Amino acid sequence: MDALDVSRWQFGITTVYHFIFVPLTIGLAPLIAVMQTAWVLTGNTSWYRLTRFFGKLFLINFALGVATGIVQEFQFGMNWSEYSRFVGDVFGAPLAMEGLAAFFFESTFLGLWIFGWTRLPRLVHLACIWVVAVAVNLSAFFIIAANSWMQHPVGARLNPETGRAELTSIVALFTNNTALAAFTHAVFGAFLTAGTFVAGVCVWWMIRARNDNRDEAQTMFRPAAVLGSIVVLAATLGLVASGDVQGKLMFEQQPMKMASAESLCHSATDPDFSILTVGTHNNCDSVVHLIDVPYVLPFLAKGEFEGVRLEGVKDLQSQYVEKFGPGDYRPNLFVTYWSFRAMIGLLAVPVLFSVAVLWLTRRGRIPLSRWLSRFALVAMPAPFLANSAGWVFTEMGRQPWVVVPNPTGDPMIRLTVAEGVSGHSVGMVVLSLVAFTAIYAVLAVIWFWLIRRYTVEGPQEHDSEPTAPLPPGSDEVAPLSFAY
Amino acid sequence: MALQELWFVVMAGLFLGFFVLEGFDFGVGMLMGLFGRGAGQDAERHRRAVLNTIGPVWDGNEVWLITAGGAMFAAFPDWYATMFSGLYLPLLAILVSMILRVVAIEWRGKVDDPGWRRWADIGIAAGSWVPAVLWGVAFAALVRGLPIDVDKRLQASIGDLLNGYTLLGGVATAGLFLFHGAVFVALKTDGAVREEALRFAGRVALPVTAVLASFGLWTQLEHGKDWTWIVLVVAGLAQLAATVRVWRGVGEGWAFAYTTVAVAAVVVLLFGVLYPNLMPSTIDPAYSLTIDNAASSPYTLTIMSWAALVFAPLVLLYQGWTYWVFRQRISADRIPEPVGLTRRRP
Numbered sequence: 001m002d003a004l005d006v007s008r009w010q011f012g013i014t015t016v017y018h019f020i021f022v023p024l025t026i027g028l029a030p031l032i033a034v035m036q037t038a039w040v041l042t043g044n045t046s047w048y049r050l051t052r053f054f055g056k057l058f059l060i061n062f063a064l065g066v067a068t069g070i071v072q073e074f075q076f077g078m079n080w081s082e083y084s085r086f087v088g089d090v091f092g093a094p095l096a097m098e099g100l101a102a103f104f105f106e107s108t109f110l111g112l113w114i115f116g117w118t119r120l121p122r123l124v125h126l127a128c129i130w131v132v133a134v135a136v137n138l139s140a141f142f143i144i145a146a147n148s149w150m151q152h153p154v155g156a157r158l159n160p161e162t163g164r165a166e167l168t169s170i171v172a173l174f175t176n177n178t179a180l181a182a183f184t185h186a187v188f189g190a191f192l193t194a195g196t197f198v199a200g201v202c203v204w205w206m207i208r209a210r211n212d213n214r215d216e217a218q219t220m221f222r223p224a225a226v227l228g229s230i231v232v233l234a235a236t237l238g239l240v241a242s243g244d245v246q247g248k249l250m251f252e253q254q255p256m257k258m259a260s261a262e263s264l265c266h267s268a269t270d271p272d273f274s275i276l277t278v279g280t281h282n283n284c285d286s287v288v289h290l291i292d293v294p295y296v297l298p299f300l301a302k303g304e305f306e307g308v309r310l311e312g313v314k315d316l317q318s319q320y321v322e323k324f325g326p327g328d329y330r331p332n333l334f335v336t337y338w339s340f341r342a343m344i345g346l347l348a349v350p351v352l353f354s355v356a357v358l359w360l361t362r363r364g365r366i367p368l369s370r371w372l373s374r375f376a377l378v379a380m381p382a383p384f385l386a387n388s389a390g391w392v393f394t395e396m397g398r399q400p401w402v403v404v405p406n407p408t409g410d411p412m413i414r415l416t417v418a419e420g421v422s423g424h425s426v427g428m429v430v431l432s433l434v435a436f437t438a439i440y441a442v443l444a445v446i447w448f449w450l451i452r453r454y455t456v457e458g459p460q461e462h463d464s465e466p467t468a469p470l471p472p473g474s475d476e477v478a479p480l481s482f483a484y
Numbered sequence: 485m486a487l488q489e490l491w492f493v494v495m496a497g498l499f500l501g502f503f504v505l506e507g508f509d510f511g512v513g514m515l516m517g518l519f520g521r522g523a524g525q526d527a528e529r530h531r532r533a534v535l536n537t538i539g540p541v542w543d544g545n546e547v548w549l550i551t552a553g554g555a556m557f558a559a560f561p562d563w564y565a566t567m568f569s570g571l572y573l574p575l576l577a578i579l580v581s582m583i584l585r586v587v588a589i590e591w592r593g594k595v596d597d598p599g600w601r602r603w604a605d606i607g608i609a610a611g612s613w614v615p616a617v618l619w620g621v622a623f624a625a626l627v628r629g630l631p632i633d634v635d636k637r638l639q640a641s642i643g644d645l646l647n648g649y650t651l652l653g654g655v656a657t658a659g660l661f662l663f664h665g666a667v668f669v670a671l672k673t674d675g676a677v678r679e680e681a682l683r684f685a686g687r688v689a690l691p692v693t694a695v696l697a698s699f700g701l702w703t704q705l706e707h708g709k710d711w712t713w714i715v716l717v718v719a720g721l722a723q724l725a726a727t728v729r730v731w732r733g734v735g736e737g738w739a740f741a742y743t744t745v746a747v748a749a750v751v752v753l754l755f756g757v758l759y760p761n762l763m764p765s766t767i768d769p770a771y772s773l774t775i776d777n778a779a780s781s782p783y784t785l786t787i788m789s790w791a792a793l794v795f796a797p798l799v800l801l802y803q804g805w806t807y808w809v810f811r812q813r814i815s816a817d818r819i820p821e822p823v824g825l826t827r828r829r830p
Contacts, residue, residue, distance in 0.1 A: 070546075070582055077557065089780040090784070093787060104547050111544055119809060167783055168783065479819065484590075
């Protein structure tokens with residue numbers, strides 16, 4: 001192991017940690033805003049209790065999302081200083097704008113929302129959670145635009161005097177087709193995560209409350225479970241559509257990534273889509289396709305069923321050597337192949353679950369089934385795993401590049417990860433790797449325990465009645481509505 | 485004014501915002517555990533009253549640092565790359581402690597259990613003390629100069645990071661934040677908690693002033709320019725004025741205004757003596773990172789200037805509004821009963 005490997009592991013581990021919590025935040029904030037809006041509009045206290053209940057879970061999650069996010073802002077400079085020098089002119093802009101235009105909003109207005117229950121007028125308080133919901137999605141756009149620039153650099157040129165990438169068009173950066181597709185895909189993934197979470201928790205509670213509190217099951221948990229399930233199905237449509245767009249872009253712009261995802265070793269016309277491939281060695285040295293499906297792959301790549309020529313890993317490798325000089329330009333075939341399949345396959349779990357929920361709760365029914373309750377527990381982690389698998393595929397598919405050369409852009413805008421890493425000693429990077437991994441692991445365990453504990457406890461007694469906001473100045477002795 | 489100079493000012497402004505706002509957050513976190521001693525049963529309420537003075541705002545305050553990091557990346561990529569890869573270990577310690585602070589503050593009240601709260605309090609204290617000291621060390625090291633070679637790379641030895649001057653810088657910022665935080669708590673609370681806060685502030689006022697004066701003078705004599713004398717004098721006068729207010733036990737509003745001026749003046753002093761360098765090199769002054777050789781392209785700086793021009797006033801406006809919304813003083817008896825769950829389901 002050298003500093004490069006350790007740095008890659010560290011960035012991977014910290015980012016995957018961060019993105020366990022992020023999608024739940026991105027998806028749950030709008031869902032909570034919807035619940036609170038339903039309460040404000042209808043006056044139905046069930047929605048109030050749901051808002052409070054999921055609000056608590058949201059905050060437990062938000063804390064760890066913030067904590068794991070702080071590291072990301074500085075890790076580029078710490079471990080990838082050569083990369084930071086090369087791309088800072090371009091990459092720094094969306095990062096700084098994310099801070100200015102999104103982080104400030106979400107952190108400030110979340111504070112207002114948490115502490116403002118009896119201090120702000122009801123509509124102003126509702127506006128606060130909507131601001132949070134928009135801001136968390138906005139921050140996703142900025143950071144995904146930055147990431148997409150690494151996958152498909154646009155709006156930049158190489159300054160030969162400084163040897164650095166320079167921004168030539170911020171509009172091109174923000175309308176990068178890769179960015180638009182990736183943002184849409186990530187946001188639908190986040191909605192899928194939050195929808196499954198809400199549906200799963202509420203189904204579990206609906207079945208549990210069925211006997212001793214039928215009213216609660218009927219008026220509170222059932223509507224929320226239906227809401228979550230509808231969000232899941234809508235998000236699935238969005239995921240499939242945006243994923244299809246993304247796939248076609250990738251075949252065009254990052255052929256190596258897609259060839260690797262399909263373990264397509266040799267160029268071919270109309271190759272079959274592989275469902276099961278085994279290999280004794282990685283990277284096309286000994287790969288055997290066991291189960292294939294025709295027509296799927298050409299459609300995924302170009303939207304046509306026949307007459308599509310796709311390039312294989314081995315041919316791309318020799319093309320790249322010719323273009324960029326000697327080197328190994330192949331990503332890890334095993335990881336890209338299986339993470340791609342895991343991401344897609346895991347989608348089936350929340351979809352089946354939501355369909356089952358919608359069917360079993362049709363026309364006011366409350367299901368009794370124990371298996372549905374168990375299904376809920378299995379369904380909830382699936383989107384988290386799918387999100388991780390998708391990002392692992394995206395990021396490990398672009399190896400060995402950290403800035404992938406754009407086939408139709410400035411070919412000099414490219415950087416391998418080996419050229420981007422800081423010149424640290426192995427020991428120092430191992431120290432930070434161990435420190436972050438250990439501390440995140442402990443915090444993730446506590447996070448899980450807290451989420452589980454609060455879920456099992458259910459909506460609280462003291463949250464049952466909404467308190468009217470007091471006019472400012474008149475509550476000198478009233479207790480605060482919330483205090484840490 | 486050239487764009488590089490504007491962005492030097494913006495960077496100073498972002499760090500100024502961070503140190504002023506997180507300054508009292510750190511102070512609150514450093515002091516929180518000391519409150520309520522002798523209050524018996526009420527100790528926990530006192531501590532929560534102190535923590536809740538920053539309750540709705542600390543997260544927004546922390547974003548000043550995140551945005552400063554992003555702005556540094558965008559406007560001066562070489563500064564960002566050299567500083568954060570060069571000051572690796574201090575930054576690692578800062579990040580780890582800040583992670584602890586975030587989750588400790590948010591999760592503290594989630595479980596109603598003394599052992600749980602003890603861990604949270606340790607996290608809050610560590611997450612406040614470590615950055616309060618290390619940001620001072622880091623900025624003092626920056627001002628003092630670091631061994632930057634011709635390639636803008638930094639191989640700092642432990643002696644470059646930890647020496648008399650940088651350690652004094654760390655003690656100075658920690659002391660400053662301690663005082664700033666105590667005055668802030670006095671301003672934001674009522675009753676017994678306020679009196680305790682004033683007592684703390686009064687007790688640390690003199691030592692803090694002494695440390696601050698020696699750090700300021702050392703900085704000025706070794707690295708200062710003519711005009712930074714004014715800043716130093718302003719810092720000193722503000723610190724003394726705040727001390728007088730605290731000792732008389734009245735006018736926390738003014739005392740807080742004075743400590744804010746003192747913190748701001750220290751930031752202006754540090755950035756003032758740096759200018760036009762970002763990171764002076766101790767190997768050869770020609771290797772120093774300056775606002776000219778470390779800046780982004782004019783196009784990026786222009787774009788970022790527009791973004792800052794639109795969003796920065798907005799941020800100031802709504803953050804100011806948040807402070808206005810939660811302007812009322814908190815007393816221990818306004819702290820609600822703990823609503824955290826027990827460790828196990830009863």
